[in-house]
Amino acid sequence: DVKVTQSSRYLVKRTGEKVFLECVQDMDHENMFWYRQDPGLGLRLIYFSYDVKMKEKGDIPEGYSVSREKKERFSLILESASTNQTSMYLCATRGTVNNSPLHFGNGTRLTVT
Amino acid sequence: SQQGEEDPQALSIQEGENATMNCSYKTSINNLQWYRQNSGRGLVHLILIRSNEREKHSGRLRVTLDTSKKSSSLLITASRAADTASYFCAPTSHYGGATNKLIFGTGTLLAVQP
Numbered sequence: 469d470v471k472v473t474q475s476s477r478y479l480v481k482r483t484g485e486k487v488f489l490e491c492v493q494d495m496d497h498e499n500m501f502w503y504r505q506d507p508g509l510g511l512r513l514i515y516f517s518y519d520v521k522m523k524e525k526g527d528i529p530e531g532y533s534v535s536r537e538k539k540e541r542f543s544l545i546l547e548s549a550s551t552n553q554t555s556m557y558l559c560a561t562r563g564t565v566n567n568s569p570l571h572f573g574n575g576t577r578l579t580v581t
Numbered sequence: 582s583q584q585g586e587e588d589p590q591a592l593s594i595q596e597g598e599n600a601t602m603n604c605s606y607k608t609s610i611n612n613l614q615w616y617r618q619n620s621g622r623g624l625v626h627l628i629l630i631r632s633n634e635r636e637k638h639s640g641r642l643r644v645t646l647d648t649s650k651k652s653s654s655l656l657i658t659a660s661r662a663a664d665t666a667s668y669f670c671a672p673t674s675h676y677g678g679a680t681n682k683l684i685f686g687t688g689t690l691l692a693v694q695p
Contacts, residue, residue, distance in 0.1 A: 501682070503685075510687035510688060513684065567611070567612050569616075570614075572625070574621075575621070575623050
């Protein structure tokens with residue numbers, strides 16, 4: 469079974485802080501994704517990566533950056549956290565077979581005060 | 582990539598009843614996937630139906646696909662309280678291969694009353 473581990477379930481940060489959300493997978497998947505989920509807005513794609521050191525913007529990349537130095541780890545960085553970044557953040561991975569499903573972590577609920 | 586739209590937004594049924602959720606999309610697809618999300622958790626993949634399939638079963642789940650109407654439905658038979666969750670569809674377009682982004686809508690929130 470694929471295991472996708474997000475380092476924190478709950479996180480509380482102050483406005484202006486630099487925040488790192490970590491995601492680690494154990495299945496050697498090339499593709500990794502970061503989503504945020506907000507009530508009434510569903511899941512929105514922030515960034516994704518299809519290989520080490522490769523990244524592409526999703527639909528809402530503003531205010532975020534990512535790092536993929538190793539294949540198993542995909543980090544989401546909030547350079548200067550703001551209250552509108554309070555959300556549930558979900559990491560997901562996917563293999564290279566065309567119809568392969570996404571495998572999600574359990575999410576990090578971030579509160580920015 | 583395209584977003585599916587789930588309908589209804591919320592559904593409340595009694596244990597033992599069947600639950601039907603619908604998904605509509607706009608352009609042609611390669612396949613369509615359904616996911617479940619328990620409260621406060623990540624999404625879990627349930628079933629995938631390819632564009633050349635019309636119906637697929639997995640346990641108590643039955644998925645249909647009508648490409649002429651650009652719609653899919655997920656039926657959960659003999660529902661249980663443990664089926665209480667949000668359900669999402671994710672249509673996947675023909676282009677992009679394995680890196681094809683999956684775009685999710687707001688889902689259907691199913692509540693199964695014991």
